Amino acid sequence: MARMKLRKLEEYLQGVDGFEQPKILLEQYPTPPHIAACMAHHMQAQHEDIEGKLIGDLGCGCGMLSIASTLLGAQLTVGFELDGDAVDTFRSNVVEMELPNVDCVRADVLQLAGSKWEKSFDTVVMNPPFGTKHNAGMDMRFLEVALRLANKAVYSLHKTSTRAYIQKKAQEWGARGSVIAELRYNIDASYKFHKHKSKDIEVDFWRFDISKE
Ligand SMILES: C[S@@+](CC[C@H](N)C(=O)[O-])C[C@H]1O[C@@H](n2cnc3c(N)ncnc32)[C@H](O)[C@@H]1O
Numbered sequence: 001m002a003r004m005k006l007r008k009l010e011e012y013l014q015g016v017d018g019f020e021q022p023k024i025l026l027e028q029y030p031t032p033p034h035i036a037a038c039m040a041h042h043m044q045a046q047h048e049d050i051e052g053k054l055i056g057d058l059g060c061g062c063g064m065l066s067i068a069s070t071l072l073g074a075q076l077t078v079g080f081e082l083d084g085d086a087v088d089t090f091r092s093n094v095v096e097m098e099l100p101n102v103d104c105v106r107a108d109v110l111q112l113a114g115s116k117w118e119k120s121f122d123t124v125v126m127n128p129p130f131g132t133k134h135n136a137g138m139d140m141r142f143l144e145v146a147l148r149l150a151n152k153a154v155y156s157l158h159k160t161s162t163r164a165y166i167q168k169k170a171q172e173w174g175a176r177g178s179v180i181a182e183l184r185y186n187i188d189a190s191y192k193f194h195k196h197k198s199k200d201i202e203v204d205f206w207r208f209d210i211s212k213e
Pocket residue numbers: 026027028029030031058059060061062063064065080081082083086107108109110126127128129
């Protein structure tokens with residue numbers, strides 16, 4: 001069970017400040033509050049992967065997924081983010097919301113494999129860069145790191161068009177992957193300067209099980 005109702009969680013997440021000036025090359029768009037709330041609620045209600053657990057959030061941005069995890073009772077949540085401006089917003093969000101046991105480390109996620117963070121978390125959650133801005137394969141590089149940092153489960157968003165490839169790579173990396181939900185997600189809406197008409201993209205919400213059966 002989740003301690004907070006889905007609707008209440010979404011209401012809180014609507015108060016999370018987003019990127020002031022999103023950096024397109026870093027694919028900075030926040031997970032919409034409704035999607036973040038559904039993700040976290042599912043993680044706890046269906047798998048008990050949040051309450052009392054150590055949570056890592058890769059490419060945490062302004063903290064949407066970290067804050068959702070904290071609100072659902074994570075013991076400790078650590079976000080990792082490359083961009084200093086996003087780290088500042090993350091920290092001001094958690095201060096404003098008076099949330100304990102959650103912080104953000106400024107770091108390049110791609111440097112975390114083999115670091116002291118290896119196998120440090122029960123659960124890793126992320127909405128990684130999809131690799132559409134001259135950084136092809138970035139989401140897979142994030143996923144490989146996430147699987148090394150977690151002990152039990154990784155939750156992630158990936159474009160639906162890459163589903164078969166992700167399933168194959170997850171198996172190679174020793175994880176049992178399953179698609180929990182298919183979402184529609186409007187990324188361009190986050191970038192005020194986009195002039196062309198934006199459209200939804202199809203995104204899968206994945207759970208990767210890496211617990212020893
Ligand atoms: C799609 S946004 C998601 C933000 C946040 N997790 C959320 O759900 O609202 C991806 C985030 O990854 C960060 N990022 C991109 N490359 C990174 C890297 N190599 N290491 C750490 N963070 C990175 C971006 O700055 C951005 O905040």
